[in-house]
Amino acid sequence: MTGLTAAVAALGMAATLAACGGPGSDDVTLKLVAADYGDSPANSSQKYWDKLSAAFEKKNPGIKVDVSVYSWNDVDAKVKKMVADGHAPDMAQIGAYSDYAASGKLYSANDLLSIPVQSDFLPQLADAGEVSRVQYGMPFASSTRLLFYNKTLFDKAGLTPPQTWDQLQADAKALKARGVKIPYALPLGREEAQAETMMWMLSGGSGYTDDVGTYSIDSPQNVKTFEWLKNDLVGQGLTGPTPPAKLDRAQAFAAFTRGDVGMLNGHPTLMQMAAKKGVRFGTVPMPGIHGRARSTMGVADWMMAFRQNGHKDQVGKFLDFVYSEKNVLDFSREYDLLPVTNSASDTMADDKRDQKLSQFLGELPNSQLYPVGKTSWAQVSAGIKREIGSAVGPNGNPGATLGRLQRSADAAENAE
Template identity: 75%
Template sequence: MQRRTTGLIAVLSALGMTATLAGCGSSEDSGDVTLKLVAADYGDSSANSSQKYWDTLVKEYEAKHPGIKVEVSVYSWNDVDRKVKEMVAAGKAPDMAQIGAYADYAAAGKLYTADDVLSIPVQADFVSELSTAGQLNRVQYGMPFAASTRLLFYNKKLFAQAGITGAPKTWDELAADAKALKAAGVKTPYALPLGPEEAQAETMQWLLSGGDGYLSSVGTYNLDSAQNVATFAWLKDELVGKGLTGPTAPAKLNRAAAFAAFTRGEVGMLSGHPTLMKMAAKKGVKFGMVPMPGVDSGPKATMGVADWMTAFRKNGHKQQIGDFLDFVYNEKNVLAFSHEYDLLPVTNSASEAMAADKDDADMGPFLEELPTSQLYPVGKTSWASVSADIKKQIGKAVSPSGNPAAILGQLQRTADAADTSDIAE
């Protein structure tokens, strides 16, 4: 595959123009190079660990590029962001990291831009909404790696046993269905994972369903808005307080555990992404999927999530990083990853291929939600620290002694401080 400099020369030649390309033939272009990549694990067991995906991909790549070795270290989502942060702080940044945020590293000047490392066709193939979300000050640093949207999953068998004939469209209907499920003996009528694994996702989906979100219309944090406080007060009083969220306290319930319980037939409803389809189908669970209910008049905005590939400047392997990432993002590999973990492709070519494949018809509802979904505010350099704070604190808002207004107010103050610090820098 041609690298960016080769493609640029071809374009300039076609236009009858000449240019001097500085830096070609630098020391990084010769000799053996070992690239280090830190990646997140999307598997739910050792059998489908992301390590296996990367090992297969790297083996194929190295066979065609004998001068380049790629070492991949895979960590759980509980640990991967922290691990990369520690490596960077110790001056041992990897060449690439596939993680949950990029803006703080970009603002510190530690990352290559997408322009620096990707060939033009590969960069242009990204879904436009995701490319935009990967920008800091209108420059793309975050390269989308995986995407998903959220829908409400419900267990059809449990619904039938509880006498429920249709999926909920409003919060009142969801609460009523949860009460019916509890009366029918369902262990967890609605699973509310506000534990440290992915509390920021469950939180955002509920805030959107309540008509607000993490940011104001001018792009500042508004975690403690009246609507957001009302949302968590409702969760505390109408779901958690009435024993409708199961035996595990939301602050201690992680997404993986909630998904596993759904596949065991113990959960009536929960917010889920495409990965849950495959997990539930393997276990023989009959389920339905609908947009997340809204506070009053039906579904509101849906949350979208993108995870990011970043390329660190520390080791100076720009050419080799770019060549490897061009391989990572070819249509075959993007589809292979998306199929393995039931996630949405981040490139137009792979998305079109998935939409056209009748075997991928069950992904249709999620693909349809992506263009209008709202993503985390990953373009804010403060988001990584704000997200970490949400993971630690938000579960307390729905505890028996919790005060939603106080917890959201505390989160707002720390978010404001982080945002102000970033602006000052």
């Protein structure tokens, strides 16, 4: 009896250990750190994740999901510190993944996702999530950029939205003559200078990298683009009283919603902001030198999963749930963002409720993303934020500024 009692006790202990998350058990708590896409407590991303996690936990007893949401100003630094301290979360939904992938800290998408879910990602977003041809970054939210214009100001001046640089300049001059404070808002301040820079580089026929992925920051086309911005836009007094190097995108968006801006590049969130303030606006593709730009800028934020805690199977189950068509659509509609999957994109394209996003959605297939697969990109982007605004200032030299940025990018790339 003593042996039997001991055996029963041992079995009971084993059951208790399994219930507490012992080896082979699904009874775990996953930690997710995520960025906040809301603009107020009422629509904080915490509410989205809490609702989604509760639905997942109901279907998957034994797996809990603990989500901490931080502002975009803080979230990347929070995750970086957690990883440095040896306490990586199971998942992070932030702005960059490649440095963690390069140091071997991440599961690949192939490790985690079912085949139908992984194959549902939009191809250009899946490709952008690769390091050395292996996908580690899973796109979570995306957007494209269009040129916004104030319809009221344009109607009063008898203007049509521009399709070329010359037309953009002519419209800006006409708006300035009518007393518009900021005919064209050119935010090259540190908040998001890398975005405005890329949009103009693409409209000038180049970009941050060439066709084989080598940095081409000081390409002849890019130098010509910034010479035009300096001389034909900023130098003509068409970008308002704040120097572009001091103007952040948030300030530019706020000025647009006050009716002080004639034109600026914007993402879908600006539609909601402008509508709340009663601003009549239109959107058109970014003008190019002789016609609309060949491509616009696309942006993706990333989901990644860290190896440290070893919860591969449970993380995979959760991410399969996260990327279901319904959940991707719910998030995209809540925050006026574009879906990252084919299934949700097709549904959105056919749904009348989503017509306000249709033009942004149409630009996505031909959009170009930051070179996020380069582990040097974070350093290069930081340099662009610091320096690019000076290129269009009164004493600026676009060729010299872009040349310095190119040399820094080459050095960062060679240091890898």
